[in-house]
Amino acid sequence: MTNDKKDESSPLPKNDALQFFGVITASVTHELNNILSIIDQSAGLIEDFLGAPSGMVLTEEKLKQIIGKIRKNSQRGIGVVKHLNTFAHSTDEPDAAFNANTMLENLGALTRRFADLKAVNMEMVIPQTPIEIKADAYLVRRILYEAFRQLLALAQKNDTLKISLSSENSDGVICIEGRLAEKKGEIDCGLLENITAFAGGTFKAVAGDTGIKCYFRFPSAK
Protein backbone atom coordinates (compact mmCIF):
# COMPACT_ATOMS: atom_id res chain seq x y z
CA MET A 1 0.00 0.00 0.00
CA THR A 2 1.41 3.43 -0.84
CA ASN A 3 1.72 6.16 1.77
CA ASP A 4 -0.98 8.26 0.02
CA LYS A 5 -3.52 5.42 0.04
CA LYS A 6 -2.64 4.66 3.64
CA ASP A 7 -3.20 8.25 4.67
CA GLU A 8 -6.71 8.19 3.19
CA SER A 9 -7.84 5.22 5.26
CA SER A 10 -5.84 5.98 8.43
CA PRO A 11 -7.77 6.07 11.72
CA LEU A 12 -5.56 8.99 12.75
CA PRO A 13 -6.42 12.65 12.05
CA LYS A 14 -5.00 14.01 8.79
CA ASN A 15 -2.34 16.21 10.38
CA ASP A 16 -1.44 13.62 13.04
CA ALA A 17 1.98 12.80 11.59
CA LEU A 18 2.93 16.46 11.48
CA GLN A 19 1.87 16.90 15.09
CA PHE A 20 3.73 13.77 16.19
CA PHE A 21 6.95 14.87 14.50
CA GLY A 22 6.42 18.32 16.04
CA VAL A 23 6.09 16.93 19.58
CA ILE A 24 9.22 14.81 19.23
CA THR A 25 11.24 17.52 17.49
CA ALA A 26 10.30 20.16 20.08
CA SER A 27 11.47 17.90 22.90
CA VAL A 28 14.69 16.91 21.14
CA THR A 29 15.62 20.48 20.17
CA HIS A 30 15.06 21.50 23.78
CA GLU A 31 17.56 18.85 24.84
CA LEU A 32 19.99 19.93 22.12
CA ASN A 33 19.68 23.49 23.37
CA ASN A 34 20.64 22.32 26.86
CA ILE A 35 23.65 20.45 25.46
CA LEU A 36 24.77 23.46 23.42
CA SER A 37 24.30 25.65 26.49
CA ILE A 38 26.73 23.49 28.49
CA ILE A 39 29.29 23.59 25.65
CA ASP A 40 28.78 27.35 25.26
CA GLN A 41 29.22 28.04 28.99
CA SER A 42 32.29 25.78 29.12
CA ALA A 43 33.88 27.75 26.27
CA GLY A 44 32.89 30.93 28.12
CA LEU A 45 34.61 29.64 31.23
CA ILE A 46 37.88 29.25 29.31
CA GLU A 47 37.42 32.80 28.01
CA ASP A 48 36.91 33.98 31.60
CA PHE A 49 40.29 32.51 32.52
CA LEU A 50 42.03 33.99 29.49
CA GLY A 51 40.75 37.47 30.25
CA ALA A 52 41.10 37.20 34.01
CA PRO A 53 43.52 38.98 36.33
CA SER A 54 46.86 37.22 36.78
CA GLY A 55 45.76 35.65 40.06
CA MET A 56 43.29 33.38 38.24
CA VAL A 57 45.28 30.67 36.52
CA LEU A 58 43.90 28.11 34.09
CA THR A 59 45.77 25.03 35.23
CA GLU A 60 46.25 21.98 33.03
CA GLU A 61 43.97 20.01 35.32
CA LYS A 62 41.22 22.63 35.09
CA LEU A 63 41.55 22.81 31.31
CA LYS A 64 41.29 19.02 31.06
CA GLN A 65 38.16 19.11 33.22
CA ILE A 66 36.50 21.70 30.95
CA ILE A 67 37.53 19.85 27.78
CA GLY A 68 36.09 16.66 29.29
CA LYS A 69 32.77 18.42 29.84
CA ILE A 70 32.75 19.75 26.26
CA ARG A 71 33.63 16.34 24.82
CA LYS A 72 31.04 14.51 26.94
CA ASN A 73 28.27 16.85 25.84
CA SER A 74 29.41 16.82 22.20
CA GLN A 75 29.03 13.03 22.29
CA ARG A 76 25.65 13.39 23.96
CA GLY A 77 24.56 15.78 21.19
CA ILE A 78 25.81 13.43 18.48
CA GLY A 79 23.73 10.65 20.03
CA VAL A 80 20.60 12.83 20.12
CA VAL A 81 21.04 13.90 16.49
CA LYS A 82 21.59 10.27 15.43
CA HIS A 83 18.34 9.24 17.11
CA LEU A 84 16.44 12.15 15.57
CA ASN A 85 17.80 11.24 12.14
CA THR A 86 16.73 7.59 12.53
CA PHE A 87 13.29 8.79 13.58
CA ALA A 88 13.06 11.18 10.60
CA HIS A 89 13.73 8.26 8.25
CA SER A 90 11.02 6.08 9.80
CA THR A 91 8.55 6.99 7.06
CA ASP A 92 10.94 6.10 4.21
CA GLU A 93 9.80 2.54 3.62
CA PRO A 94 6.30 1.70 4.84
CA ASP A 95 5.68 -1.98 5.49
CA ALA A 96 9.35 -2.87 5.24
CA ALA A 97 11.03 -5.33 7.61
CA PHE A 98 12.91 -3.63 10.42
CA ASN A 99 14.79 -4.36 13.59
CA ALA A 100 12.43 -3.87 16.54
CA ASN A 101 15.32 -3.65 19.03
CA THR A 102 16.80 -0.61 17.29
CA MET A 103 13.39 0.97 16.78
CA LEU A 104 12.58 0.66 20.48
CA GLU A 105 15.97 2.05 21.52
CA ASN A 106 15.34 4.95 19.17
CA LEU A 107 11.87 5.67 20.52
CA GLY A 108 13.05 5.30 24.12
CA ALA A 109 15.85 7.81 23.61
CA LEU A 110 13.48 10.33 22.05
CA THR A 111 10.74 10.04 24.67
CA ARG A 112 12.68 9.58 27.90
CA ARG A 113 12.67 13.32 28.52
CA PHE A 114 8.86 13.34 28.77
CA ALA A 115 9.07 10.81 31.61
CA ASP A 116 11.94 12.71 33.26
CA LEU A 117 9.88 15.91 33.33
CA LYS A 118 7.11 14.07 35.20
CA ALA A 119 9.68 12.45 37.53
CA VAL A 120 8.52 9.06 36.24
CA ASN A 121 11.07 6.28 35.77
CA MET A 122 11.35 4.65 32.37
CA GLU A 123 12.65 1.09 32.27
CA MET A 124 13.58 -0.39 28.90
CA VAL A 125 14.06 -4.15 28.54
CA ILE A 126 15.45 -4.89 25.10
CA PRO A 127 16.98 -8.32 24.39
CA GLN A 128 20.37 -8.80 22.74
CA THR A 129 18.89 -11.14 20.12
CA PRO A 130 17.65 -9.17 17.11
CA ILE A 131 13.89 -9.31 16.52
CA GLU A 132 12.92 -8.45 12.96
CA ILE A 133 9.30 -7.48 12.36
CA LYS A 134 7.30 -6.50 9.31
CA ALA A 135 5.02 -3.52 9.84
CA ASP A 136 4.78 0.19 9.15
CA ALA A 137 7.87 1.50 10.99
CA TYR A 138 6.41 4.97 11.43
CA LEU A 139 3.01 3.78 12.67
CA VAL A 140 4.62 1.33 15.11
CA ARG A 141 6.49 4.26 16.67
CA ARG A 142 3.32 6.35 16.61
CA ILE A 143 1.18 3.73 18.37
CA LEU A 144 3.86 2.97 20.97
CA TYR A 145 4.22 6.68 21.68
CA GLU A 146 0.44 6.98 22.01
CA ALA A 147 0.33 4.21 24.62
CA PHE A 148 3.36 5.72 26.39
CA ARG A 149 1.73 9.16 26.34
CA GLN A 150 -1.55 7.89 27.78
CA LEU A 151 0.14 5.83 30.51
CA LEU A 152 2.46 8.70 31.37
CA ALA A 153 -0.54 11.00 31.76
CA LEU A 154 -1.96 8.57 34.34
CA ALA A 155 1.34 7.98 36.14
CA GLN A 156 2.29 9.55 39.44
CA LYS A 157 5.68 10.87 40.52
CA ASN A 158 8.24 8.04 40.98
CA ASP A 159 6.07 5.49 39.13
CA THR A 160 7.81 3.28 36.60
CA LEU A 161 6.80 2.81 32.97
CA LYS A 162 8.33 -0.41 31.74
CA ILE A 163 8.78 -1.01 28.02
CA SER A 164 9.92 -4.46 26.93
CA LEU A 165 10.47 -6.41 23.74
CA SER A 166 10.24 -10.16 23.37
CA SER A 167 9.69 -12.82 20.74
CA GLU A 168 6.68 -15.14 20.89
CA ASN A 169 6.15 -17.80 18.23
CA SER A 170 8.55 -15.73 16.12
CA ASP A 171 6.31 -12.63 16.38
CA GLY A 172 7.70 -9.48 17.96
CA VAL A 173 5.82 -8.45 21.11
CA ILE A 174 6.25 -5.05 22.69
CA CYS A 175 4.76 -4.51 26.13
CA ILE A 176 4.25 -1.13 27.79
CA GLU A 177 3.44 -1.48 31.44
CA GLY A 178 2.30 1.28 33.72
CA ARG A 179 2.33 0.88 37.48
CA LEU A 180 -0.32 3.31 38.51
CA ALA A 181 -0.13 4.64 42.05
CA GLU A 182 -3.62 6.02 41.81
CA LYS A 183 -6.13 5.21 39.11
CA LYS A 184 -7.17 8.53 37.64
CA GLY A 185 -8.66 7.44 34.33
CA GLU A 186 -8.67 4.93 31.55
CA ILE A 187 -6.59 4.51 28.44
CA ASP A 188 -8.20 4.58 25.01
CA CYS A 189 -7.91 0.91 24.03
CA GLY A 190 -10.10 1.37 20.95
CA LEU A 191 -7.74 3.91 19.45
CA LEU A 192 -4.69 1.78 20.28
CA GLU A 193 -6.33 -1.28 18.72
CA ASN A 194 -7.29 0.56 15.52
CA ILE A 195 -3.88 2.10 14.92
CA THR A 196 -2.05 -1.14 15.74
CA ALA A 197 -4.20 -3.02 13.23
CA PHE A 198 -3.51 -0.31 10.66
CA ALA A 199 0.23 -0.64 11.32
CA GLY A 200 -0.01 -4.39 10.68
CA GLY A 201 -0.24 -5.79 14.21
CA THR A 202 -2.63 -6.69 17.01
CA PHE A 203 -3.24 -5.05 20.38
CA LYS A 204 -4.26 -6.45 23.75
CA ALA A 205 -4.55 -4.73 27.12
CA VAL A 206 -4.45 -6.62 30.42
CA ALA A 207 -5.49 -4.65 33.49
CA GLY A 208 -4.38 -5.60 36.98
CA ASP A 209 -4.99 -4.21 40.45
CA THR A 210 -2.28 -1.58 40.30
CA GLY A 211 -1.69 -1.07 36.61
CA ILE A 212 -2.10 -2.13 33.03
CA LYS A 213 -0.04 -3.95 30.43
CA CYS A 214 -0.45 -3.02 26.76
CA TYR A 215 0.74 -5.71 24.35
CA PHE A 216 1.53 -4.90 20.74
CA ARG A 217 2.23 -7.92 18.56
CA PHE A 218 3.75 -7.63 15.09
CA PRO A 219 4.51 -10.42 12.62
CA SER A 220 8.04 -11.65 12.17
CA ALA A 221 9.83 -10.52 9.03
CA LYS A 222 11.10 -14.05 8.44
Added chain:
Amino acid sequence: MGLFRVLLVDDEEELVTTLQERLSYRDIEAEYSLTGAEAIQKIREKKFNIVVLDLKLPGISGIETLRVMRSEFPNVPIILITGHGSPETTDDLPKGAYEYLPKPINIDKLVAVMKEALADK
Protein backbone atom coordinates in the same frame (compact mmCIF):
# COMPACT_ATOMS: atom_id res chain seq x y z
CA MET B 1 30.51 38.31 50.51
CA GLY B 2 29.63 38.87 46.84
CA LEU B 3 27.55 41.57 45.20
CA PHE B 4 24.40 39.52 45.72
CA ARG B 5 23.20 35.93 46.09
CA VAL B 6 21.42 34.13 43.26
CA LEU B 7 19.62 30.80 43.17
CA LEU B 8 20.03 28.97 39.85
CA VAL B 9 17.31 26.39 39.13
CA ASP B 10 17.86 23.98 36.23
CA ASP B 11 17.96 20.19 35.94
CA GLU B 12 21.14 20.27 33.82
CA GLU B 13 23.75 19.99 36.57
CA GLU B 14 26.75 20.64 34.32
CA LEU B 15 25.08 23.83 33.12
CA VAL B 16 24.32 25.26 36.56
CA THR B 17 27.71 24.33 38.03
CA THR B 18 29.49 26.05 35.12
CA LEU B 19 27.24 29.09 35.44
CA GLN B 20 27.84 29.10 39.19
CA GLU B 21 31.60 29.16 38.62
CA ARG B 22 31.40 31.90 35.98
CA LEU B 23 29.20 34.04 38.21
CA SER B 24 31.63 33.61 41.11
CA TYR B 25 34.37 35.17 38.94
CA ARG B 26 32.02 38.15 38.60
CA ASP B 27 31.73 38.43 42.37
CA ILE B 28 28.22 36.98 42.39
CA GLU B 29 27.48 34.21 44.88
CA ALA B 30 25.38 31.47 43.29
CA GLU B 31 23.80 28.31 44.62
CA TYR B 32 21.80 25.86 42.58
CA SER B 33 18.88 23.43 42.71
CA LEU B 34 18.12 20.72 40.16
CA THR B 35 14.36 20.57 40.82
CA GLY B 36 11.58 23.00 41.61
CA ALA B 37 10.84 21.27 44.92
CA GLU B 38 14.47 21.59 46.01
CA ALA B 39 14.53 25.25 44.96
CA ILE B 40 11.39 26.08 46.94
CA GLN B 41 12.87 24.39 50.00
CA LYS B 42 16.16 26.25 49.57
CA ILE B 43 14.58 29.69 49.21
CA ARG B 44 12.51 29.04 52.35
CA GLU B 45 15.68 28.24 54.31
CA LYS B 46 18.07 30.85 52.98
CA LYS B 47 17.88 34.41 51.72
CA PHE B 48 18.44 34.90 48.00
CA ASN B 49 18.36 38.26 46.25
CA ILE B 50 17.28 36.83 42.91
CA VAL B 51 16.26 33.55 41.24
CA VAL B 52 17.15 32.31 37.75
CA LEU B 53 14.63 29.62 36.89
CA ASP B 54 14.35 27.16 34.00
CA LEU B 55 10.77 26.60 32.81
CA LYS B 56 11.20 22.88 32.12
CA LEU B 57 11.89 21.06 35.36
CA PRO B 58 11.25 17.48 36.48
CA GLY B 59 8.40 16.99 38.95
CA ILE B 60 7.12 20.42 39.98
CA SER B 61 7.25 22.48 36.78
CA GLY B 62 9.02 25.80 36.37
CA ILE B 63 5.64 27.55 36.11
CA GLU B 64 4.46 26.04 39.40
CA THR B 65 7.80 26.86 41.06
CA LEU B 66 7.42 30.43 39.82
CA ARG B 67 3.89 30.61 41.22
CA VAL B 68 4.94 29.36 44.68
CA MET B 69 7.98 31.65 44.86
CA ARG B 70 5.96 34.65 43.69
CA SER B 71 3.35 34.06 46.33
CA GLU B 72 5.79 33.44 49.22
CA PHE B 73 8.62 35.78 48.19
CA PRO B 74 7.05 38.58 46.12
CA ASN B 75 10.10 40.81 46.52
CA VAL B 76 12.56 38.35 45.02
CA PRO B 77 12.83 38.94 41.25
CA ILE B 78 12.68 35.82 39.09
CA ILE B 79 14.36 35.58 35.69
CA LEU B 80 13.10 32.76 33.50
CA ILE B 81 15.37 30.80 31.18
CA THR B 82 14.34 28.16 28.69
CA GLY B 83 15.49 26.30 25.64
CA HIS B 84 11.99 26.62 24.25
CA GLY B 85 12.80 29.30 21.65
CA SER B 86 11.69 32.87 21.87
CA PRO B 87 8.09 33.68 22.75
CA GLU B 88 6.06 35.18 19.91
CA THR B 89 4.75 37.98 22.12
CA THR B 90 5.12 39.07 25.73
CA ASP B 91 1.64 37.57 26.29
CA ASP B 92 3.26 34.13 25.93
CA LEU B 93 5.44 34.74 29.00
CA PRO B 94 4.29 33.33 32.31
CA LYS B 95 3.07 36.11 34.57
CA GLY B 96 5.25 37.14 37.49
CA ALA B 97 8.68 36.84 35.92
CA TYR B 98 10.95 39.88 35.68
CA GLU B 99 12.51 38.84 32.38
CA TYR B 100 12.79 35.94 29.97
CA LEU B 101 16.15 34.78 28.62
CA PRO B 102 16.41 32.10 25.93
CA LYS B 103 19.15 29.46 26.13
CA PRO B 104 22.05 29.46 25.44
CA ILE B 105 22.43 32.27 27.97
CA ASN B 106 24.86 35.10 27.41
CA ILE B 107 26.50 35.56 30.82
CA ASP B 108 27.01 39.31 30.40
CA LYS B 109 23.33 39.72 29.48
CA LEU B 110 22.30 37.61 32.48
CA VAL B 111 24.42 39.67 34.87
CA ALA B 112 23.07 42.92 33.37
CA VAL B 113 19.45 41.76 33.74
CA MET B 114 20.04 40.59 37.32
CA LYS B 115 21.55 43.97 38.28
CA GLU B 116 18.69 45.78 36.53
CA ALA B 117 16.09 43.66 38.35
CA LEU B 118 17.71 44.35 41.72
CA ALA B 119 17.98 48.07 40.96
CA ASP B 120 14.26 48.17 40.05
CA LYS B 121 13.20 46.72 43.42
